[in-house]
Amino acid sequence: MTSCSGRLSEILRHQAMLLEHIVTEQRYYPDYYRVTFYGNFPGAIRDKRFIYRGYEWEKFGAFCERMLNKHTGAQLLKTLGDPPVDIRFGNEQYIQCTAVTPEADRARPIFVNPDVPLRVRNYYEHSAINVFSSSRQIKKPTRDGTEEIWVEKTYFTTEEAFPTVLRRSEVVGLDVVEISPLENALSEVEQKTKELAALNTKYQALAKTSQVVSTNALAMSLNSAVDAPLNTGIGSYRQMFFGPDYIARNPERAELVDKLRAAIDEQVRVIDSCLKLHKHLCPHEFIPFHETLEKFFKKNFREEIRRLAADELSEMIPPSATAGSSYQHSLYDQANTPSTARGNFVLPPLQLGSSSMMPASASYPPQSPTSGNAKNPTPHFKQTPLQRHLAHLARHGINGVSSAPGESGASDSLSVESLRNSFVNVGNANTVHTSAGDAQMSGTSVAASNVGSLNSFGSRLGRFSRFGSISFGRRGNNVS
Template sequence: MPFFIQGQHKIKFIPEMVGPMLEMTLIPETELRKATIPIFFDMMQCEFHFTRSFQMFENEIITKLDHEVEGGRGDEQYKVLFDKILLEHCRKHKYLAKSGETFVRLVVRLMERLLDYRTIMHDENKENRMSCTVNVLNFYKEIEREEMYIRYLYKLCDLHKECDNYTEAAYTLLLHAKLLKWSEDVCAAHLTQRDGYQATTQGQLKEQLYQEIIHYFDKGKMWEEAIALGKELAEQYENEMFDYEQLSELLKKQAQFYENIVKVIRPKPDYFAVGYYGQGFPTFLRGKVFIYRGKEYERREDFEARLLTQFPNAEKMKTTSPPGDEIKSSPGQYIQCFTVKPKLDLPPKFHRPVSEQIVSFYRVNEVQRFEYSRPVRRGEKNPDNEFANMWIERTVYTTAYKLPGILRWFEVKSVFMVEISPLENAIETMQLTNDKLNSMVQQHLDDPSLPINPLSMLLNGIVDPAVMGGFANYEKAFFTERYLQEHPEAHEKIEKLKDLIAWQIPFLAEGIRIHGEKVTEALRPFHERMEACFRQLKEKVEKQYGVRTMPSSLDDRRGSRPRSMVRSFTMPSSSRPLSVASVSSLSSDSTPSRPGSDGFALEPLLPKKMHSRSQDKLDKDDPEKEKKDKKKEKRNSKHQEIFDKEFKPADLSPQPSEAVILSETISPLRPQRPKSQVISVLGGERRFSVSPSSPPGQQTPPPVMPRAKLSFSLQSSLELNGMTVTGVDTAEVPPPLPLKGSTADYGNLMETQDLVGSPVPPPPPPHQRHLPPPLPSKTPPPPPPKTTRKQTSVDSGIVQ
């Protein structure tokens, strides 16, 4: 029975009858479609009569159309008939002419995207599937259909995870999270379309999404983005949820992310402009230009090969100029591909000297503008100097969204071209050279372990005129009377170029200084030639353009800035001196790293009982002092020989943490102080190490202060170990001598066990047992009393 004869009860069939009626109209019979599509207009008219709108009908037909087309129904002919028939009816209606036409256009646009999506839904090319998915979800976002929008967000996220695009998967989920509030509002059913989320409120769902997004950003090495989300989540844990356990775990993750930023070398991706021309491409690609973000270490040749594999019938264009109408309207497929450079827009907080490891992220991320420069020669050709007439045509591309984003590519929305004069090009080139030189100098100041080969090539290309000609070409082209007469407006720019040339000298000087410290003997002649060239260059530049001094920031970095984390966490223990207590920290204030991190952990050291008689009293009361001194020195020299022979730096294997080992050479000009034995618990192993005791007159050592350099004197070692002397009478009976034994093994000694009175020789580390430590160099301990007894150490609480 036709819908339009149901009288006043017709409204009761809306929206329930919309779905079945749509299924019938989608049957591929032209006459049936022509007869049934007008029923949709009658439904619109009926609802409008009762409610002054047809919102229920519109929502229902959009929802059902999505499922029907995805299920295989519908085609291009149906789209054309739907558009033609409904528009004719709407335009004849007095009140539905405008709103009805808007609705028809909307449904037609949706069908175009759904048909494209269905066409490539089972295609092996997942990038095309991603493009069509984004087209559909953007459409649903535009018409504010949140349920359908979220549905396609998760389709896109699944595709990214299949391709290991974790950064893009994170950005995709972030779009869902932004729809939610940090509130106790009940979560609607369409917001939790995935079974993995167990949430009843929007705040709970947003928390779970943030945790998953942070995980994906971590896998994609986008730690800056993970930190930003972590700060927002930490605010909720601390001030709203009061979940300190989750806050603790989150802050540990953030600490690791900060470490990764300064420690991990992230490859910089290249960006490529790709144009699809010809009628042979699908509609979502045809005649459009996209900016693609390459994969790690992917060169342009590899990217082009991957691109042409997806379109085996396409022909690669050999020019970077925009094609003509002949190519655009041809039935074939033409692909244009070339590398573009991201245009850096640093945040204001980085407008100061900042580590290259931090700034490098923003050079290739969060970018929306890209440029391609093409040299063009104008005027008479000058074979002696090509820079005088070298113009630059620079094309700037602006994408719809920033990269990276929910896709690895975005469509170009605007293109404009600017021309760069030869003088402006020289200024820009000089500025880039100085920036690159300054950046490399900072990298070597931060991390002395970096190889010098890139620095060698950069320095030699600048200071040696035989290599690249240097800036002498600019002097010949622009610093002449003839050029100034022909271009009087260029005076200010010429002065700027001269200033950049003068500023290059201090950067070169610092680079050559670093190069001289690190150069090998094999490259010493190369370095000396470079120094000779630089001296001539410096004399000439300072005479003509003035003297510039190194920025104070670089001087500070050279003198006091701690080494970068890359250096601290890769330097082997064999390169550290044994007489220095080395502690690697995770922060600039030398705070020890937390247990379980990649750094070295330093645990509190347990002090053993110290001597009870002062050294002065021993010297006074011992009548055979000289004789004992000679015997002791002989023993010392023998033990020191064994110690030096066995404990070679090359024999030490890298450990997660190092024991504090102090030799006699730490403070040779001071009077010898008593030694005490401490248990060092480092990285889960128990070892003994010798640490000096506190002076008798000092009751409480000063607090531990952070140090920029990783070395400690006697006093700082006492502070590091936390040793104090309280309530000990230095004039009492001396402690007994150690028990003799040749096979003593203290490797399994527990912290609570009794310790024999000092001075007991500490056992060597587990990999070098039975080695005696150095003995005191001045006076041996007094003989033990005839009777032994347990004594309680006042300062440490250890029964001995």
């Protein structure tokens, strides 16, 4: 091991340089093609499928021309399906070429981890893979006699993972999947959302640097998203799948319709984020183009924007603000909620005093408004010392009347004015006979007063409870 240290260090430095190039260098990944050889070819390649890795910047036409030049006398088979028997096993040579898409394993940690750089993710989307796919459209009849355009997707599994030394590998596995129009629409929307999200992540990172950023890639992707061609894109999906007749004809696809609607909503959110980023990064001369993108976005996604705005607004408003409740219920909730900002000073709902305009029978002893049983009342509020003394006076037939030291009219507010400006008048209580004749009830006639400190006043009031009714007035006023 010691003798190989120099060679090992050289290999590790070369490996470190390759890993660094994945992150730092701009790469252009070649395309992949499926090639099938039919007819009078050598036994090693006759009637076999291979996946070829093209050269950099080599397009489909150039690749087909290279294959024909390599196999002189062969003809290019332009059909996509399996050819007839006379072509497959005839004396002439045919080459069938089809462009394929690499299918990376999205469950790998490198695709799940959001912290992986975008260039590293792009590298593994085109490298270290052995599964490829190609698609073609087919027509299938529906229940009502019409035809739907389905997508037949074929997956090819190669013997070796790419890249390889020979730039080709034989296909050892074949799997065909038929995709409905609804599933295909969902796949296209999700793929476009991933493309926009990747660009959003890339340009957000570039926005934090001081270098000049070209927004062409972001602008082209946004343009294709907000202004799709006629009868394509999300506009056609709305007309085709979101109508009530489609669910009625295909009730088993209701869940997929909901997934498609959610995928479109997610794409609208990503487009909105990309538009804000594009507005921040685009040069001044591209401002009119950006405004055009925003107009198309608001026009073509009007329904989704309105619905998402309403949903976000309902999430921002707490449930208590939207729930319908009466005034009394709100007061009940507030009364039962402990407050730490101030003292728990609550006036109980007692019949404090009967007005001269009210009949005498309207005065009753203090009782909880929620208690229906007179034998076992359950007070809802805690009484203050003043209220307990007033209740004591009422039980003994003493009618306590108070008047404000300030204004002569009754007021529900409390005044900070001292009791030194008030005096006490003691009189006899009035007895009120009810219409029944014998029953006598003492009315607790107490008006709300501006008397300042209630606790100290309650202790003074207890000293005069044995003399009769108590009333207050300002010094200097005539007392009757």
